[in-house]
Amino acid sequence: MEPAGSQTAQLAALTNEMSADDALQKLMAGNQRFIYERSKSPNQTLSRLDEIMREQKPFATILGCSDSRVPIEVIFDQGLGDLFVIRVAGNIVTPTELASVEYGASVLKTRILFVLGHKNCGAVSATLKGGNLLGQMNMLIDSIQPAVDRSTQQPAIASKMPSAKTCFGRWSG
Template sequence: MAEVASPTPAEAFELLLSGNKRFVAGSSEHPNQDAARRAETAPGQQPFAVLFGCSDSRLAAEIIFDRGLGDLFVVRTAGHVVGPEVLGSIEYGVELLGCPLVVVLGHDSCGAVAAARAALEDGLAPAGYVRDVVERVTPSVLAARAAGHEEPDEILAVHISHTVDLLLDRSRVLAERVEAGQAAVVGLSYRLADGTARVVASRGLDVGVTAAS
């Protein structure tokens, strides 16, 4: 695969944003999804962004951002909860693959967030390892309530923002690159019904953060 100049964090974010706009408008171009791209990327990869999102089946990154093979380094867990494997995967994308942008992608009607809210209200936590997922989301729900946020969109925005801060707090590699202006971390909230992704948190990139509605 031929070496190409890595985009800046702002350029990488614009690539994602423009792709999402095409997806919402129903005018997806499906770039980098043909046999030529498959052959081009076989020797190696140079994704322009790390996409850390929820595992929800309706949140397929390459589709909702209209991208293709080799464009996104995707990491997904239920409720986009963070563990050592997630941090290692993100650091791999940033440090070894040179991705200038990390996106935390949450969405409305998130089962993990709903389960955390329910556990706090009725005191009944799920069984098995699902409980671990819920316990990792619970601090975000508590923080949202402490700030007076009760609406689902508001709680989701707090959870996404907390995830952004957690990545920077736990990964020195990522924090140093953001501080040096080499990378940025952006939190996006995705609406399942209309396909739009709005910014709810940004570190290292001057983009508009919108309030929950």
């Protein structure tokens, strides 16, 4: 049985009147179900697909990495039309991604913007290793490098990790 707060959040989502706090609570509750292997896989039917073809009312915009190991609807235990998902390698925000975020907020009226990072990001790892990648992939590195530079120049961060390469290199997978 779910807590009364989550039932309220579910009802509010049907009318797109959910508060930002309720939206965050719904994301976190779904993530807890996923973590503890109790996913419900809601709203994943053909009738749901028919319903959202007429009008979509996602309750959250999520900016996440395009890494296939981080399937956003799955890790938040949400279904068709529940989330407006923007995925790009390295979680970078170019004018195109920003336009999508704005669309989620102003047109779809999502209640929250959630930026989801993850360990072992290939785009971040490639940036830390340096060098050139093929084709347009260097645009990712060019967008990520300033954040790496800023983080390694911050005394609070620099004192906790000898180098970004060392820290990130400890993670496998």
